[in-house]
Amino acid sequence: MDLYNMPGSPSTRAIMMTAKALGVEYNSKFLNTFAGEQLNPEFVKINPQHTIPTLVDHGFVIWETRAIVTYLVEQYGEPDSSLYPNNPQKRAVINQRLYFDMGTLYDSFAKYYFPLLRTGKPGSQEALEKCNTAFELLNTFLEGQDYVAGSELTVADIVILATVSTTELLPNFDFGKYPNVERWYKNAQKVTPGWSENLEKIQGFASLCRTRRYTLQIFNMPQLDLYNMPLGPTSRAIQMIAKAVGVKLNSKFINTMEGDQLKPEFVKINPQHTIPTLVDDGFVIWESRAIAVYLVEKYGKPDSSLYPNDPQKRALINQRLYFDMSTYDALSKYLYPLFRTGKLGDQETLDKFNTSMEFLNTFLEGQDFVAGKELTVADIVLLATVSATQVIAFDLAKFPNVERWYKNAPNVVPGWAENLKTLEEAKKFFDEKVAELNK
Missing domain, CATH: 1.20.1050.10 (Glutathione S-transferase Yfyf (Class Pi); Chain A, domain 2)
Known part of the structure; x- marks a missing residue:
């Protein structure tokens, strides 16, 4: 099983932690998207949308992080795994949280904070407000419960944890405004398989960002x-x-x-x-x-x-x-x-x-x-x-x-x-x- 990915990215770390939870091993194939490697013909032949991460499992090709994590559980998890159980209502809530991560939480976080990596400045005030709203919604979802989609750890927790843990790259991110998120975040670190590796990848990525050569050549995208x-x-x-x-x-x-x-x-x-x-x-x-x-x-x-x-x-x-x-x-x-x-x-x-x-x-x-x-x-x-x-x-x-x-x-x-x-x-x-x- 090959995973084409950019190590350190939230999408890759989500799959890494899910694989760890399932005891699944994969071959990590690094694609430097900043250098355009996702556009190489041999990769476009695998994934015509040329996005990462992309999983190739004995000839079966699937991309989009959230589709990959649910596939891994259904293919390699225990029957009726609590990570993505068979119950339609439980799955519906998990799926809702996965779509929330993609369309609201991760999207708003990336639009406000990721410009810091390219330009040294965050996104617009409007982008910040959308990010704050997303965290407020997550805080509401976690009112009175330890997990984002029910009473047990699911792939929704793992994916959202990959997004939220990206705050480790940022100086002085204030979780105090979101007490339920802060409580969940501390607990998720204890119960999620692969957390230490997740943190290690973030720290490695942060170190890479601090190097002048990488910052100038990769994050400062040309105009x-x-x-x-x-x-x-x-x-x-x-x-x-x-x-x-x-x-x-x-x-x-x-x-x-x-x-x-x-x-x-x-x-x-x-x-x-x-x-x-x-x-x-x-x-x-x-x-x-x-x-x-x-x-x-x-x-x-x-x-x-x-x-x-x-x-x-x-x-x-x-x-x-x-x-x-x-x-x-x-x-x-x-x-x-x-x-x-x-x-x-x-x-x-x-x-x-x-x-x-x-x-x-x-x-x-x-x-x-x-x-x-x-x-x-x-x-x-x-x-x-x-x-x-x-x-x-x-x-x-x-x-x-x-x-x-x-x-x-x-x-x-x-x-x-x-x-x-x-x-x-x-x-x-x-x-x-x-x-x-x-x-």
């Missing part, structure tokens, strides 16, 4: 502004690269058809006034392929397979990126006249694009990726370009290696589903524009 036109292949390429390395982009729409790129405020950022343009904490870079490489080098894992350190591998990737520039140029000259005239480009421009596709077909002979044995930024950038052919009636079957590579994209490219959704919007936009021009 990245991407000036772009989302429907364009170059912008879609950057969106997929960002997904692959686990960074979020603040998308700033630049409507080039309305001349937004020529406005003084944008020209001041990028005197060449081209998109996409990335602004990373004051550092400005444009040209999609340069942005793609930058994102991997700055935010990817060390020696990332997307753009590895080996000079020969990089050279091949770079060659394919420069090749994409000429391929994109040929496609755009054939495709984009639709915007202006309602008709595609001439036969000469189509021939140039077909020639590029023939070259790409040759590059892919006998291999699954365009620049080696693994997915790289070259694949993602070229896929963004080639996927634009879905807007028009273009037959990829003429290029069987390209078609095979393209069909494999959903299995290996983070953000591919979002790319296809944007393509659907692009096709609708194209169709409406063509209909308007051809009236």
Whole structure:
């Protein structure tokens, strides 16, 4: 049994304590979500929602903490275990408390306190008020009883204990305002299997947070502004690269058809006034392929397979990126006249694009990726370009290696589903524009 997790997180600690209560052992597989490891193709294949924790039990895959803990009890606990008994009414109360933890307690706690780990400052006053309300509700649930969902320890206590014990990370959290919670919390530490390991994980996580390198590189999430036109292949390429390395982009729409790129405020950022343009904490870079490489080098894992350190591998990737520039140029000259005239480009421009596709077909002979044995930024950038052919009636079957590579994209490219959704919007936009021009 494998548990893909981020040690120290409340969700992982809840499962750890539940497993301890049941005497179940598992293989802990660490996924660093801050480094984007949950987006690795091999994990997305296991869990397409790419969330952790994720449990794999002899081929059976399940994710979401609360679903995992109830599964573990039903699969490995004693018959009618008090942790999650068979009685429908008892289960209903336990389930209510589990949903309360997910939607109210943990959610509000995370929104107010977790920003401390990234920025050194808590969330808004509104977030604090919601957190206080959640603890007040928990305090009410515990009025006159020792456990959150009845007269015995259940998985609801364990899950909520994992959430509440995260206060150990915080200086001077005041339990005095919630006397029933404070009483329950002290007792839960005595009766919950795995409490000492839970506390150890919290302390280890706290120590990790205090290191300057970890704080700067992991908790201080980057603020990245991407000036772009989302429907364009170059912008879609950057969106997929960002997904692959686990960074979020603040998308700033630049409507080039309305001349937004020529406005003084944008020209001041990028005197060449081209998109996409990335602004990373004051550092400005444009040209999609340069942005793609930058994102991997700055935010990817060390020696990332997307753009590895080996000079020969990089050279091949770079060659394919420069090749994409000429391929994109040929496609755009054939495709984009639709915007202006309602008709595609001439036969000469189509021939140039077909020639590029023939070259790409040759590059892919006998291999699954365009620049080696693994997915790289070259694949993602070229896929963004080639996927634009879905807007028009273009037959990829003429290029069987390209078609095979393209069909494999959903299995290996983070953000591919979002790319296809944007393509659907692009096709609708194209169709409406063509209909308007051809009236």
